[in-house]
Amino acid sequence: MKQLFMIAAGACMIASCTGNATEQSQKKSKNFHDYTERFTLQLWKQFPGFGSAMGFHACDSVLPIPDEQTRLADDAFAKAHLDSLNAFELSDLSDNDRTDYLMIRNYLQSVIWSNDTEKAWQWNPSQYNVCERFAEILNGSYSTLEARLRSISVRLGNVPAYYEAARKNILNPTREHTQLAIDQNTGGASVFEKDLPEKIRASQLDSSEKTAMLDKCRNAAEAIRDFAAWLKSNPNPQPRSFRLGRELYQQKFAYEIQSGSSLETMHERALARKRELHGLMFSTAQKLWPAYMGSKVAPRDSLQLIRQVIDKISLNHTTPDSFQATIEKQIPELVAFVNRKQLITLDPSKPLVVRREPDYMAGVAGASISAPGPYDKNGNTYYNVGSLSGWPADKAESYLREYNRYTLQILNIHEAIPGHYTQLVYANQSPSIIKSIFGSGTMIEGWAVYTERMMLENGYGAPEGSNEATPEMWLMYYKWNLRSTCNFLLDYGVHTAELSEEAAMKLLTEEAFQQKAEAEGKWKRVSVTQVQLCCYFTGFSEIYSLREEMKQKQGTAFSLKQFHEQFLSYGSAPVKYIREMMIRK
Template structure:
């Protein structure tokens, strides 16, 4: 999961200048805005000191050598940080700020309150051992070419010193952990061992660092690897007689939804909307399936029920897919085709200078999603964006076939729209160019996921796939997946849905393959709320586009809407809507 952080000092100054002149509201006070701009920079400076991992992940490298030990002192420090800045926010009259600064104010306040709530009420540090994993930041330091390799390796070396203490502190935090999260933590931590046991040594060999220093560095890497192995072994041997249920329950779920999604809906309202959308999609899919039936089954009677009809048609179309060994290559080949289509239709500007690298998903990221985007932070705007693709290597033939039927010829194209162009990759490039640091870096996951889902529909509306009914049927299936993500997440964590009922929902009502459904059950057992972000963001963006059309009338232009929407960074859609419709 990408964390969104704040920019460097020169960029902050630029953002402050740009922000002040953006969308003044009645009653704004220039002195208040000047003061708030200065406060934002103070907040950013303090944030980096408090969260060095977060800083590194967005390219601010002053604290690369710092690894915070997650003990009680660190928790108290985090609480003090949140209270200090919540007190600072009270000095400002939000109504005296420009529209843009008002949004920043709400984003900072939400971030601080969410952090405090997480420590005092959610307490996931006690029951989610996967919170404790140092691999990602070490891999970033090793792999990203932001400064000379020798400098990065020395930061890496100093940072490793706290790894044994880090994992000892983690063990003391954990109480009655969730069984599923305990297994995930062990697997992901072991998945990162190669960073210390192989990759670090390989990198050292490329340098002129003196032999004695190399020996010391390798010895510390060996100690770090042992600490990781010991943590994984400790988790596997842990006698957990009263494990916490992975389900959050309604009270915690509603609160987490409010902080994480920052929606204009409540969790229950979104669930109700998803149920209604599912019924609508079933009607559309049944209609297309009836149209296609004669083409594929000219001599067979049509199934008696709509769900049987849809399922039969989807199963028939799903056999068209790539071979397991060609999965990543097929993704790489489709990216230029998406770029060409967007340029031809003039849907939005694409920056050709920002690299997108398709790669095999690193082992330390595995176990949650089969495809994802890792984007550079605004301090490192020229850095690579990685399209992480889950590998099918070593999968049983039957399981691989099930997975490939899910990501068939049609769905694979939609997946690439969603993850890459013009979905996540494109949106995150725009976010790094936003004049508002806060909006870009305290990024709202529902806006980010919602944009990716919206672009799928937007591309098909403009003729992608030649308006083939097969492509539309598969997109409706894919959109149904988004909808059922919300239904599944809420039903499991709030309504105590069983695994059996969840698999039935996904396979029989959402027409997913068994392998996909099993993977989604695993995902909902190790995450919460995030699965609702797709449908929430999509619905809010579609609603905004309709309202913006009405506002603009004859002057409405899709490209203008898309680019204007993206210009606000990764802010919650409800705030973008206020600014675009004002």
């Protein structure tokens, strides 16, 4: 009896301790969740444009002036919240909360670094552009047109002051970013000269409101065009180089890529992947040589052999006038394949709209996705397609050979189904708002690149009656994956090793087999962006490695569909954090 009493008493003590520990853990978790709610609300007040992009529209009427006072306020905000984070012990937080903590900290540190160290606000005029955000509010569906126009009206009042502050900030800008700013602002002025006035006139606003808004539109358009004209006429005989330099590049890589591996390690992996792809492409091109080249003697140089086969296959492409229509036609085919193979659950209620790329976005990427944020989950996702209208015939032909009937399908996998569109729909369903708003570009781009290979592995592009994609599709996939790999090598080489334009074009055209138009576009892109081109290869490598690791651990219990849905359930967190959570789970 005494023994039983002691055992019972001990059990009560253990239960009591366990209960107290659970209560303490729940309290700490609640404290952190309460903090993240306060933080996000304060974040949108400090960065209202960021909030609008995420679907939080309470601050749509605010257009901050990008002056010294605003930068100091941004730094103060970041430093105050870094102090707030110090009140939490990482060891006290769950896996999900720990990831949110680290993502918030990384964002805050990057705000300070951008303002005080990188200082792109001095040398990158293209970051001064109000057009896109106005267009997003105008075309939104979250409220009545009149309510959105009234927010826009207040916001419009600050446009002249915005561009005046931009002029004062700019010091020794690069030629490349200056030209991009001129092109995008000049194109974007149509938002205030055409799109917005049309909506104002068609609205139910009273005549006095309409008149006042139309006056503000004219003032805004004038400020934008004056800014572009000032950039054109502002003499800058010794402009800053667009190259970021090794030290800044390594720092930016750490903040933006958030990889589980170092910059140098990923560079070595990219070099190794390029060699691997060349081997795969050579063996595939050898098999295809007789079908496309007949009795012609194959060159001894493996890269020349690959190039000749690719050039033949690339002649099978659509026309300039049918480019967007061809993309639109392929979307339902991708949906049907994913559903048939049960690769991932798709949500048909979330709209995907293919549209011509707006002018204010032109000059960086030929195709992109504009997705609604977590506060506007049912909004349209736009697949922005670059227009070939007005292109010289030779340039259009070069572009269409690059995006031939095979690679155009891979592009649609990447941008739409089951790539960016699908991943971003899942991200908006994440229970963690932090993982949605601070999306890792490496995870987002990595997922899109991963799905390209995954779709072919599961038979996409196979002829009827077969489960294996055709050799042509595989060859073009290898070329496409080589693009992601060489994106890394190009960006790293240009910004850390003074890679010349001539050497870059050789890498892209001779070793990555890209058409001249594509290579020229990529050189333009690397000259106005930094680090972002590293996202594709880094994210793909990390996601594919995680999948293979999970396969090995789970054996016959592994489910590809379950892996995909579990992976995407963590929002757009960096892959290294998702890996930690999935492995432990």
